[in-house]
Amino acid sequence: MGTIGRRRLLESAGVLLAAGGIPSGGIAAPAAEPNPGKPLQLADFEPRSMLHVPETKVERSRYPLIDVHTHLSRVAKNTHGVGIGEVMQYSAPVEAVLPLMDRKNIRIMVNLTGGVGKGLDEAIQKFQTPHPDRFLTFTEPWWERSNQPGYSQFQADEIVRAHKVGARGLKVLKTLGLYLRENVSTGPLVKVDDKRFDGMWEACGSLGIPVAIHVSDPEAFFLPIDGFNERFEELNNHPDWSFYGRDFPSNSALLEARNRVLARHPKTQFIVLHVGNDAENLSYVFDKYQDRILFGTDAVPHGTETPQQIFTDQLYEIYYRFLETEDEYFDYAPAKVPPQGRWRIYGLGLPDGILKKVYHENAARLLQVKM
Secondary structure, three states: OOHHHHHHHHHHHHHHHHHOOOOOOOOOOOOOOOOOOOOOOHHHOOOOOOOOOOOOOOOOOOOOEEEEEEOOEEEEEOOOOOEEEEEEEEOOOHHHHHHHHHHHOEEEEEEOOOOOHHHHHHHHHHHHOOOOOOEEEOEOOOHHHOOOOOHHHHHHHHHHHHHHOOOOOEEEOOHHHHOOEOOEOOOOEOOOOOHHHHHHHHHHHHHOOOEEEOOOOOHHHHOOOOOOOOOHHHHHHOHHHOOOOOOOOOHHHHHHHHHHHHHHOOOOOEEEOHHHHOOOOHHHHHHHOOOOOOOOOOEEOOOOOOOOOEOOHHHHHHHHHHHHOOOOOEOOOOOOOOOOOOOOEOOOOOOHHHHHHHHHHHHHHHHOOOO
């Protein structure tokens, strides 16, 4: 550095020092004590965005909608997370569901957790029988019999029986791979690609009914619940949702087992729920796989712990805004605190051709219904 450059640097430093309030005696004033700030619990942190961007309210979907992922009924689970028995529990009566469907332009709702045996018969009678053009019902596996002799044939036969009474598909919860054990509640975990279920997959394929399968969970659920986990608040509130440690398989091992099932049964139509729990690039997914994407909310009427899934007008309006507009930086759930992670979402602004496919065309073709 030349002399002129150094002089200018020193002059600049002098200006900065003078601006900082150096006393005339040449001795700097003591630094102020740092302000420790007020303590604030993370759960109470509800920042309001200062970003000024357009906000579009979409009260009804642009085209009629089929929601392929709802839970209007369910079988009670044992303490180990496995659905047991034929006694059904209902989130809401049909009279409470239909008005919201009409307001939001929802043409058909698929109740995935329709149960088994007498429970399935009852669930079909409550929703699908009186309103066959508005509700479809899926059956589930008999998990409690999975360790009994002859289970493979029994389960395949039950799929046939369920189809005869009106079931339009099979729903497999993440019970398989993460909760079901060799003795139902004890022993080693049953693998997703266990061959005792081959008859079940094949029965669905021969009947032409789809299998809606949920395998694994977000990758963060398999990591420590600490300050580095992007789902910390959610897992801290629900530590039983964590699959870190113990004898749980890894996320990748579960997905690889699922993929082996898909490869082994090419004639069976699988719906991999939650974007397969292995996709993050949504723009790529919607463009490349526009003929295979289905609309589903995982909605539960009167749910209390999962605001991203509670069956309300606000829930569907967020979905419509995400798919139909190019709005920036908005909440993904009707909640004060983001329930799954502290981020916001951006609208995809899908073109009409893709929007029709996602809203109803793909599902109508798969479920063999007329719109």
